[in-house]
Amino acid sequence: MNNMHLLTDITATDIVQEPIRKGFGRGLKTIGDANEAVVAACADLTDSTQMSLFKEAHPERFIEIGVAEQNLVTVGSGLAAMGKIPFVSSYAAFMPGRCWEQIRTTICLNDRPVKLVGSHAGVSVGPDGATHQMLEDIALMRVLPNMVVLAPGDSLEAEKATVAMAADRRPNYIRLAREATPVFTTAETPFEIGKAYVYTPGEDITIIATGTMTYQAMVAAEKLYKDGVDAEVIHCPTIKPLDAETILHSVRRTKRVITVEEGQAAGGLGGAVAELLADKFPARMHRIGMQDRFGESGNPNELLEKFGLTAKHIQLAVHAMLEESK
Amino acid sequence: MVTKLSLDALEKKANDIREDIIRMLEEAGSGHSAGPLGLADIVTALYFNVMDYDPKNPDWPERDIFLMSNGHCVPVQYAAMAHAGFFDRKELMTLRKYGSRLQGHPERTKLSGLENTSGPLGCGLSQACGMALAMRMDHVERKRWIYVVMGDGEQDEGNVWEAAMLAGKYKLSNIIAITDRNNIQIDGPTEEIMPLEDLKAKWEAFGWHVIEIDGNNIESVIDACSMAKAIENKPVMLIAHTVPGKGVEFMEYDFTWHGKPPNREEAKKALHELRTLGGKIRGEHE
Known part of the structure; x- marks a missing residue:
């Protein structure tokens, strides 16, 4: 624990x-x-x-x-x-x-x-x-x-x-x-409206996720750790009001952000974080989510795979971003 | 509690309210003329005879509720509220101005005594349903009444009929809705823009008790409200036939006055007409 x-x-x-x-x-x-x-x-x-x-x-x-x-x-x-x-x-x-x-x-x-x-x-x-x-x-x-x-x-x-x-x-x-x-939290896991939580502390990059995607981000962080990357995962269950303090505290250290959500990246969590960072601390950012398109029929895993909403996709996106700055 | 006025006093009050509406709209330079003038008798009847409330204690828990679903007609409500003592009549001249509590369309959070925020049409009846259901849960259903004033053009909105169905299903008999049947909407006569007839049959088909009245006859409004309260197993719709622009001859029946205010000249003429009751008497202040 x-x-x-x-x-x-x-x-x-x-x-x-x-x-x-x-x-x-x-x-x-x-x-x-x-x-x-x-x-x-x-x-x-x-x-x-x-x-x-x-x-x-x-x-x-x-x-x-x-x-x-x-x-x-x-x-x-x-x-x-x-x-x-x-x-x-x-x-x-x-x-x-x-x-x-x-x-x-x-x-x-x-x-x-x-x-x-x-x-x-x-x-x-x-x-x-x-x-x-x-x-x-x-x-x-x-x-x-x-x-x-x-x-x-x-x-x-x-x-x-x-x-x-x-x-x-x-x-x-x-x-x-x-x-x-x-179900990866427990009865003791904190929740308060307006708070984001650092679920996995790390130094190299900040992954901010919400809803069903936080679990995928957590799994990605475990894989990344084995790859030698120390990713911080912030779970953001309140998208508004956004917990600016927790997010900025992390991004000021890592300078890199990936947001993950199971919805349109435009205007969603990705939009909210982009607005915050544009105002307070511009940083390299990538938004994982639906990219201005609709879904379709299929089983959930097929669709999450197709639209790039899995731990593997998050892992690859982190590597790609770290690669850029090498 | 507000004192209930006699019929003579109510008719005079409605006329005073019409004068205030003309002054407010002229001063504001924008807003709706025909609807508020046409509704003056209904709103006067409700605020000065039918409803129980306390202007000095607007949140009095036993008060009746007034919802103006067609928020663009709010000048008539503001005028009635000022006359009832919710605020000073001088404030009426701030209508639609920067910093005023009297917003162009009613905002509950700005002015104590308003029960809802409205303007976008078709929502008042749904809110009334929610209120009536809450009153049923609190066992005060036959002690408090909810009056909803709606436009006729407003009934083009699907939301109205969703609410109509729900009120019929749950037999929300403490809702007394009043349709301002003035036959006009912004683009023209209602029966040309989107025919509503047979309106009475429509409401009856949704499980409502419907009473048709002359909405410019204060006595008939009061009588219909008494009758409505006696109906115990249905919501009640009063289809109130009104004359848009009532009391100002050059505005009456003319749909072009739906969405505009009088200019100085027109206001002067309108006030003269109201003070002399269309030339029948000599105005006190002439």
Whole structure:
């Protein structure tokens, strides 16, 4: 165990795999049990988004909206106006994809602490194809004043993030994934909204990752260590507000940055870090993510491979960047 | 709590509010004329007879809720709020100006007493649904009322019908929605731009109890609200037929006044008309 209380052997073949959305479902149930103000609404995807646990425990505080995402978030605004803590969920492609203006006007400008839950984000949604693989949600939510944007790295962190969202007085967006991914943090691993965490300390290069890609970055760092490269991995579960201090502290030492995310690199985490560094500490940077294109049908591993979103691709990108400066 | 006015006093109040609307818009140099004038009788009825609230304690937990979903008509709400004592009437002249709490479209976080931020159309009814569902969870459903004023052109928005369906499903009977049926929108008459009729049948098909009223008759607005409160298992839609630009003859029925303010000359003429009730009486201040 290191000071982040991560699993010691993250590449063990028997590592527990669980969809990030499951952690959200548990977190919502926990906070719903503890706080009567917590309510939930869903747009006809209650099981998929894992709201069903809450619904079963607290049916009187659950609202089925039907397939109507504009209504979903705006009803959320009305619930929050009456002092409720509303969690509203759908697939990220539809919410925030379908209802951005309602989120802007009735939640952000209106300053109502609605908790937006976008599940099935990224290409790892797989066979459903490009229509359902949301890649632009981080960019869409990040530009809205007042909005907090979260992308937890595994199901345990999603559980902690959900509990933290209920206590946060701002509008929040949390990005969840469909597929089972390794659970590599533990109950003791810290999580706080607005904080990024150095999961692997290093000196040669900074890899900043979010959501499902942090695990891939961690695996890449292990491979790189064997290659003689000392890479620092920063896990950035809060994309907004960005933890500038942690990122700058690292980049000032390494002078090189690679960002990794399962979404459009433009406007996403890559965009956020690029803006920060352009303002405060221009550094050599490379953004791994979707490069201005849509996904397609396939199994998740095929797609992650095709779009360059694996530990191997991160490893190669690090070598390429280090090679440049030789 | 605000004092409930008699019918005579309400009619005078509506006229005073119309005068303020003309002055505000002329001073601002931009904004919407026809809608606010047409809505003056409805908003006067709500603020000075129908609703329970306390202008000195805008967050009073038992208050009724007023949502203006068609935020471009907010001058009529600002004027009513000033007359009700939420803030000084002098502040009305700051409408749309830099640093004003009276933003061009209503912003809740700027002005105490506003319940929502609106302007982009089609959201008020959804917010009302959220509020009504929260009130049901808190067991105050039959004690607090939510009044939502909507435009007719606004009902081109799909979001409106998503909310209509939800309110029907959950039988949110403490929502009293009021459609300002003035038949105009920015590009022209509603029935040319995007026909809404049969509007009554549409709302009924979505599970609403619908009452059609003369929205420029304060007594009929008050009566319809009383009737609406007696309906226990459905949300209620009042389709309020109004005259856009009501009270100022050269603005009445003319869709070109939807989105513009009067200039000095026009304002003077409008104020004269309002003070003399269209030439029927001699104005007090003439």
